Amino acid sequence: MSDVQKTSGDRDPTAVKSLLRDMAEKGGALVFGVASADDFAMAPEGYRPGDILPGARSVLVVGGAKPRAGDWQSPNYQHMELSSTNDRITALCMRLAHSVEREAGYYAVVVPPGVDEGQRPFLSLALAAELAGCGSRSLAGPVLHPRHGFMYFAALVTTLALPCDQPLAQPACPAPACVKMYKEQGATPCTATCPIDSGGCLGGHIENDRWSERQYDRARCMARVYNYWGPAFQKVMAEVLQEPDIERRQMMINSSLFTRTLWSMTYANINQGQCFECIRVCPVDEQTRHPGGARNEKED
Ligand code: SF4
Numbered sequence: 024m025s026d027v028q029k030t031s032g033d034r035d036p037t038a039v040k041s042l043l044r045d046m047a048e049k050g051g052a053l054v055f056g057v058a059s060a061d062d063f064a065m066a067p068e069g070y071r072p073g074d075i076l077p078g079a080r081s082v083l084v085v086g087g088a089k090p091r092a093g094d095w096q097s098p099n100y101q102h103m104e105l106s107s108t109n110d111r112i113t114a115l116c117m118r119l120a121h122s123v124e125r126e127a128g129y130y131a132v133v134v135p136p137g138v139d140e141g142q143r144p145f146l147s148l149a150l151a152a153e154l155a156g157c158g159s160r161s162l163a164g165p166v167l168h169p170r171h172g173f174m175y176f177a178a179l180v181t182t183l184a185l186p187c188d189q190p191l192a193q194p195a196c197p198a199p200a201c202v203k204m205y206k207e208q209g210a211t212p213c214t215a216t217c218p219i220d221s222g223g224c225l226g227g228h229i230e231n232d233r234w235s236e237r238q239y240d241r242a243r244c245m246a247r248v249y250n251y252w253g254p255a256f257q258k259v260m261a262e263v264l265q266e267p268d269i270e271r272r273q274m275m276i277n278s279s280l281f282t283r284t285l286w287s288m289t290y291a292n293i294n295q296g297q298c299f300e301c302i303r304v305c306p307v308d309e310q311t312r313h314p315g316g317a318r319n320e321k322e323d
């Protein structure tokens with residue numbers, strides 16, 4: 024009998040949660056948290072925990088698999104399109120789901136990492152991570168943890184009622200360094216990199232050290248970000264099918280964009296949703312972005 028099995032037999036939710044947390048951390052998770060399934064009322068109907076699993080009580084969130092220090096330094100940024108994925112953290116979440124079902128004796132469903140109709144996630148991992156206290160949403164889009172910065176998240180929905188965590192009291196964004204820069208220059212590292220008033224996607228105002236106004240041009244960002252993986256495949260194929268010239272068609276199929284797209288699709292079941300340039304300059308986890316800096320981070 025496993026530890027989870029023994030503990031769940033006693034019906035001690037705190038002890039079961041603690042064992043699941045240990046499993047997650049031993050498996051490489053940097054963060055672990057639990058949100059109540061009832062707290063997703065702001066999610067659209069059809070995209071709440073009970074829509075994935077009837078009788079859902081808790082949503083368990085794990086985060087990790089962040090890019091390594093060297094990845095942020097590499098001038099060949101395209102390699103992130105292949106190497107930076109949520110696969111590892113989703114696989115860990117799957118193992119936790121097996122434990123919840125086989126050992127604790129409750130239903131568990133891993134939230135699919137892809138998207139449903141209209142590019143909408145089956146359940147917002149960002150919302151789940153925020154509610155579970157695993158980070159807070161940044162101006163640049165991703166949920167950031169105050170110490171670990173950007174990472175990938177996975178979540179499982181379960182009928183097991185676990186003690187819940189609370190959202191962070193202090194958001195990770197804007198970081199103190201960003202507030203200082205904003206006061207001096209009227210921009211933060213990410214808004215200076217991708218400024219909405221100069222053809223970019225990000226802008227906003229900081230008051231009392233918090234964002235009082237946020238601007239994010241999602242459509243523009245997506246048009247730039249989705250140039251690899253599944254969406255790029257769809258884009259190139261649509262153009263190839265309409266191209267009457269055989270030689271040009273051949274060139275498009277053999278182009279480096281299409282080749283890289285195919286590599287990224289075969290490498291990962293889902294890829295990142297960022298071009299990374301706004302997060303590359305983000306100072307939140309600056310201390311982990313050099314050799315030895317991540318020494319205190321448990322990582323897979
Ligand atoms: S992901 Fe790229 S395009 Fe989108 S906001 Fe960040 S820097 Fe701009």
Ligand code: SF4
Nearest residue numbers: 161196198201213305
């Ligand atoms: S650089 Fe990072 S912390 Fe600073 S404002 Fe942008 S996303 Fe937020």
